[in-house]
Amino acid sequence: MEAFGLLLHGFQVLLTFKTLLLMLVGLVLGIFVGVLPGLGGPNGVAILLPLTFTMDPTSAIVMLSCIYWGALFGGAITSILFNIPGEAWSVATTFDGYPMAQQGHAAEALTAAFTSSFIGSLVAVLLITFLAPGIASFALRFGPPEFFAVYLLTFCSFVGLGREDKHKTIISMALGLLLAGIGMDTVSGQLRMTFGSNELLRGINFLVAVIGLFGISEILLTMEERLALRGHAAKISLRVVWSVWKDLPKYWVTLLRSSAIGCWLGITPGGAIAASFMGYNLAKRFSKDKDSFGKGRIEGVFAPETAAHASGTAALLPMLALGIPGSGTAAILLGGLMVWGLNPGPLLFVEHKDFVWGLIASMYLGNIVGLVIVLSTVPLFAAVLRVPFAAIAPMIVVSCAVGAYAIQNAMFDIWLMLGFGVVGYVFKKIGIPLAPFTLALVLGNRAEDSFRLSMIGAEGDMRVFWSNGLVGSITTLAIVLLFWPLIAGGFARLRGKPAKPAIGEPE
């Protein structure tokens, strides 16, 4: 019940005119970001981050997280009306959403998508409300060895559980960790890898890299494709909303299953993309009428949208409680925390109650308001796509540059952003995943610091990572996950069966 009281306090923080206004602005901007080609959740949040530099942290996080909710809602609009997934996590929504629009049921499909998004995030927010404080207070007992073990677990699970080629994940992660180390070493104060350059002294800022990797490279990739689109206009009437909502109880199993999948994959570094596919595939597998999937079945919209939203929201749980982001966007919000002068980690729950509970309360309110906004303004946002890309592309470039410059007031960062844009473009095309890179870049220094602090505490004895049950089991789990493909392969061979492909795979 303590969580409930704190949540009420959060609503008190939230319910001021200024915060509510910022919330609305954030949601509308977020929906734009989700609808526009060449902009997605992570880079949308990264580009708009500078707007928040002069705000107090609570207003800032409310606005940024609302941009994120908006982007999650917006992705569904283009998937259903135009068969163009605005975001990777809405690919699975096109499977049944677009056929529904073709059959003249666009309004139903959109209502289903928005409603299930809402349900998915509501489940995840409930989880955060009641689980995060517990995890944070448990983590308060963590010392440097425990923190290092948790970081190690995060990195190892990326390598072991990721579906990309292992060497590509390792390249991406090692490069990120290496770049994170550039500049002044925080433990000894020594300079490293700066090659005498004053610009590199500051180190490579994580947000600059993200803006380049996701913003600039995404525009380059978008230009490669055919930008023509044909789609349906849709207007959602109250009657349609009511008819979809009336049928909701029939699909409670699908909704619940997808929410659970989403929450799980959001907390572990599986991400919203895997969650949406897995939600869709499982709904199909358990359905009595498998063949009707892909031909405009409303369940085929419910399942992936619920999972994607649940996962996107649940990704904030480890970020809030442990300071470890569960997704790219969560990583950027974490970068934001540092810019606003907050120290991510379990202490947030003790030292910045207003901030944490304001954020959690904004998740509830933001999703309700977001649902109302998207339901009532779909035609407006669909019309945004009529604006030619030749006008949108340069504006995105300018916004990226503004974002990159504002972080440290450095012209060098604009060039760095351009460089990362090219790197991101090449990496995406040759299949090197960018998520491990961003994670490594944002966590690299913290991981190294905690390792070296544990070493100072233990006088250089590596056994400190197995010194008690807690840290020992996390470290062991990390190593098991790192070698998970080998272990799973070994088990499969023992039973004489080939290893099964992961269920998250699109079929």
Next chain:
Amino acid sequence: MADPEPEIVVDDPTAPASDSPAVTGTRTVGMVTCLLLLAFSALMAWDNWRTGITWAFDGPKAGYFPFYLSVILGAASLYGFFKSFLDKASAGDSFVTSDQLRRVLQVFIPTFLFCLITQWLGLYVASFLLVAGFMRYIGRIAWWKSLLTSFIFTLAMFVTFELAFDVLMPKGPIEALFGR
């Protein structure tokens, strides 16, 4: 049920043709990237070796972690290089076709120029030139529309960042005339 006529149609007359010849293959780019990463990791390893990669009495020195990360990066790149090298099956996969490259350069070159102009003339001038120029020359949108859109956009950015949110951008001689 019949497919209702699409209500929103946007065309892309300069779209890359699907039969445009490939400029280079994914395998080649993969190999080149791995070699570049290998060279980068060697450079980093050397610099960290200078910084000190041994253990002091209180744990690793500043270069210890980055040194071994460079080694891991180098090893993974080397593996990636040979994997692509031996993977003859995917040799035909296109990395970028000439039409696609043309379109990518259409964005990349203006972006590069934009960064250059930002350095000399300030961000807002560069922003105005980029948006107007891009809309006019790449998008073939009418002059007055391009200039007007660009002016409104730049002004909106200026008001939002400089005036409303106090986020200062690099300025050049033209902004100085206005006393900013």
